[in-house]
Amino acid sequence: MIRRIDLTDAAPSVDYRGSVPRAEFDVEAAAHAVRPVIEAVKTRGLDAVLEYTAKFDGVEQTDIRVPVEALTEALEGLDPAVRAGLEESIRRLRLTCAAELEADVTTELGEGALVTHRKVPMDRVGLYVPGGLAPLVSSVVMNTVPAQVAGVGSIALASPPQKHNNGLPESTILAACALLGVDEVYAVGGAQAIAMFAHGAGDCAPVNLVTGPGNIYVAAAKRELRGVVGIDSEAGPTEIAILADDTADAAFVAADLISQAEHDPMASSVLVTDSVALADAVVVELEKQAEATKHTERIRTALGGQQSGIVIVRDVEQGIAVVDAYAAEHLEIHTRDADAVAARVRNAGAIFVGSFAPVSLGDYCAGSNHVLPTAGCACHSSGLSVRAFTKSVHVISYTKAALAEVADHVVTLANAEDLPGHGQAVSVRFAGEAGGEK
Structure with missing residues (x-):
């Protein structure tokens, strides 16, 4: 039902992005x-x-x-x-x-020199x-x-x-x-x-x-x-990656892979593990659970597609590198010291830690958001949050004295860019004063 990819002999310098299963999403x-x-x-x-x-x-x-x-x-x-x-x-x-939700932040750069970072919906x-x-x-x-x-x-x-x-x-x-x-x-x-x-x-x-x-x-x-x-973001078909070692429960892992496969025949379900015994047990569970669930055909299509697979790695260390390269929408960690392993992952839309934090929890009632980047975009994009619905505005407030402190620097930099009008916009405010002709 699901293919297997062996990366145990991969060189340390290999780019895993080309080695892990990925849907064609043009x-x-x-x-x-x-x-x-x-x-x-x-x-x-x-x-x-x-x-x-x-x-x-x-x-x-x-x-x-x-x-x-x-x-x-x-x-x-x-x-x-x-x-x-x-x-x-x-x-x-x-x-x-x-x-x-972020509060406004005001920075005082000197007496009378204020910049406020304001969040506006x-x-x-x-x-x-x-x-x-x-x-x-x-x-x-x-x-x-x-x-x-x-x-x-x-x-x-x-x-x-x-x-x-x-x-x-x-x-x-x-x-x-x-x-x-x-x-x-x-x-x-x-x-x-x-x-x-x-x-x-x-x-x-x-x-x-x-x-x-x-x-x-x-x-x-x-x-x-x-x-x-x-x-x-350009959120596409859902995907789940699970990093697991021999402490993982095969029934839990299989159920979680199936939970995302039932979304769409193009959904991606990927297990990364250093345990061949776990991989074998998960395959057995996938067959059993997929047959017993409602959307069997859809699930089998997703699990059997090129976008899904079981990736065998040497150890959890290599597994971390693989899931970081994959940058999954949803990443589950089923390993010893799962919290410590999760803390080392940089690229994922959302990380679910331990045996009792399945992706389904995040889909509904975890308190997190399930609108997440897919197709590897988690390496540069974030999931939906309250911040997405706000924008930042800088509010600049300077007194005359505060402007005078940096006037020479502004004029000098403006001249360096051959934009003398920029400098004049400062100098004019001090025209006629001592040192005003800058």
Whole structure:
């Protein structure tokens, strides 16, 4: 079901990025398909959105805005147990977001010389929640809560329309929106949703930032529109890497690999271990557990794809180097001294430490965010957090005396760059004074 890659004889200088399993995720190729969609929405607005929704989702619409009554009805019909789970997820995420919210910082560089680093929330954001193979109601929480804690004044959310729900997004997604107080919701999916957020269409005014995971066309649209709007990342199919030694429980490891494989046939599940015995036991467990679960075919496709595999390493030391090169969206550590091993990992979207911190916990109720960088982007990008919904502004306040202290330096540096007007903008403020002609 899952291939095996032996790196025990790899040279210390090898670049593991080319050795570990990785999905083919050609965003650039998908960009050719989404460019006409983006241009059409930019020039024709709502009409283009309606056309592409009919073409790609098979849903005929006259309006893309979800009525508030539909949100209220969805919440009233929500299973009480699901509501309780959502409320706990919201509560925990609000706590971590509030703790991460940065206060303004003022630095006094001298008497009367102040620079304040001010954090300002975005004016308006667009949140994307995929439908697809699984209605990701949890993504409503993960996108909305940090935006609200950051103080964003205007929040719009889009999710694909569903034929079985009268052209509205999934009912659980609508219920979560109502629970969170988000009432600007659009039944739009795919690249046309991202273009709608960027350029505006119908009732939807343009936004400043788009966040949320999606398929390759959503990722491609976000890449194309970066610069028109801010984006969080190009999150693609989910991935999990597990670093384990002979102390790991094979049943736990297999279950966690399967948990991400059930998302999508393109999902990546990778085990890195120095224990051949564990690898063998995990293969047995994968066969047994995959056969017993609901989405067997989807899971088998993901586990059997080139993006998944069991990587055999010499020791945990080499294993750390391998997972650092892989830069997984989700990384689990099942080793001796798991905390110490986790502390040495630099590249991962989120790290789950020990046998009782599965990725599923982070998907729902850990208090962390599950919107994370994929495809190796964790080596340079971070997961979604309250910080993504704020921007920094430097506020500079200098008195005349404070400016006088550095006036000579400003003029000298301006002249060094052959920009004498820059220096004159300082000198003019002291014209006629002793030392004023600089």
